[in-house]
Amino acid sequence: MTGATAPKPASRARYVExxxxxxxxYYDAIFDVDSDVEGAFLDAAFEKHATPSARGRKRVRExxxxxxxxxVEMARRGWKAHGFDLEPAMVDFSKRRLAEEGLPGTVSSGxxxxxxxxxxxxxxxxxxxxxxxxxxxxxxxxxLESVARALRPGGIYALGFHLSWYDYREKTxxxxxxxKDGARVECTISGWPADRSTRREKVEARMKVFENGAExxxxxxxxxxxxxxxxxxxxxxxxxxxxxxETYDFHYEIDExxxxxxxxxxxxxxxxxxxD
Numbered sequence: 001m002t003g004a005t006a007p008k009p010a011s012r013a014r015y016v017e018x019x020x021x022x023x024x025x026y027y028d029a030i031f032d033v034d035s036d037v038e039g040a041f042l043d044a045a046f047e048k049h050a051t052p053s054a055r056g057r058k059r060v061r062e063x064x065x066x067x068x069x070x071x072v073e074m075a076r077r078g079w080k081a082h083g084f085d086l087e088p089a090m091v092d093f094s095k096r097r098l099a100e101e102g103l104p105g106t107v108s109s110g111x112x113x114x115x116x117x118x119x120x121x122x123x124x125x126x127x128x129x130x131x132x133x134x135x136x137x138x139x140x141x142x143x144l145e146s147v148a149r150a151l152r153p154g155g156i157y158a159l160g161f162h163l164s165w166y167d168y169r170e171k172t173x174x175x176x177x178x179x180k181d182g183a184r185v186e187c188t189i190s191g192w193p194a195d196r197s198t199r200r201e202k203v204e205a206r207m208k209v210f211e212n213g214a215e216x217x218x219x220x221x222x223x224x225x226x227x228x229x230x231x232x233x234x235x236x237x238x239x240x241x242x243x244x245x246e247t248y249d250f251h252y253e254i255d256e257x258x259x260x261x262x263x264x265x266x267x268x269x270x271x272x273x274x275x276d
Contacts, residue, residue: 015206015219021066023218024093026209028067029180030187031128034252038127039073041252042158046123048254049245049270051154054122061121061150063112063143064130068094075103082121084110112146113139120152127160127268132224135200140225141238144271148241151273157242160250160268164194164201164226183211194226201226229262232269242271 020027042060058079065071065083071094075081081098082105085091094107112126113134124147134140147157172191177184186208194201204221227235236244247258250266258264 015217018218018220020205020207020218020220021087022089024067024090025181026183026185026207027090028069028093029178029183029185030176030207031067032069032180033176033178035069035073037252038070039077041248041254042070042074042123042125043077044254045158045246045248045270046156049272050122050156051272054152054154054156054273057122059119059121060123060125061117062124063110063115063126063147064133065094065107066090066130068097068107070125070127071105071107072097072101072103075101075105079123081105082107082117084108084112084115086111112143114142115146115150117150120155121150122152122155123158124151124155125158125160127158129161129224131159131161132227133222135223135225137235140235144235144239144242147271148239148273153273153275155273156245157271157273158268159271160266161227162191163232163262163265163267164228165262165265166194166196166226166228169193183209185209196226199226199231200224229260229264232260232267236271241274243274244269245272246270 060074060079060081062070062083065085067090068083071081071083075098083094084107086109091107091109098105134143151157173188175188177186188206190204192202201224202221203224204219206219209216236242247260248268249258249264250268
């Protein structure tokens with residue numbers, strides 16, 4: 001990452017409402033920090049949990065690929081990387097990243113709630129709670145069914161998201177500070193207590209960007225669908241084509257599987273496509 005000098009913030013600077021998916025450069029600066037760790041985990045998880053019949057071609061699919069950071073990482077690791085996203089700015093940004101490095105892969109527009117692909121894939125993945133943007137049980141089930149259709153029998157899907165603690169009533173905050181491509185990005189993501197009755201939890205991201213001697217402040221908010229362990233199990237039961245074979249957390253330690261329960265917030269499920 002390249003350095004950037006942060007000027008003294010203006011005393012009354014306000015946050016402007018924006019959609020951070022329309023600014024892939026800054027979004028990428030925040031989330032690209034652990035891409036190498038996540039890529040190494042995906043390689044290890046595939047070797048450990050995919051069946052021999054799913055190996056050999058190394059085709060990977062990423063629904064809602066965002067800025068393409070993991071498409072690039074997996075392509076560097078020898079995978080034929082394919083992804084899609086609903087946000088045009090993210091699609092264009094991802095295409096440029098692959099092209100600039102001369103890496104194999106494709107990026108297209110698509111909806112993770114219901115998608116079809118050409119051919120089948122050995123591995124698929126979706127991290128950073130993106131799955132929770134699907135706000136209905138129908139869309140969540142449609143997503144998992146679409147993934148199952150896209151995977152070869154024996155292929156795996158790595159799905160990472162936060163479980164919801166319905167009894168925890170405090171607001172939470174996570175903060176990142178990164179520097180990349182001449183910009184310093186400070187981001188705080190806040191989460192409000194989940195509502196069990198509506199299955200909703202509010203999330204807000206606030207960014208300060210210091211670039212070219214200037215400061216910009218922006219914020220965006222959205223709703224996630226909430227899940228405790230029982231609700232996840234119920235959803236998975238409704239998609240029998242996928243079997244839950246292991247659980248990890250966001251430390252991405254392949255030799256340290258976790259017990260899937262409400263005691264765990266950071267949850268990474270390994271789902272395997274059953275044989276037809």
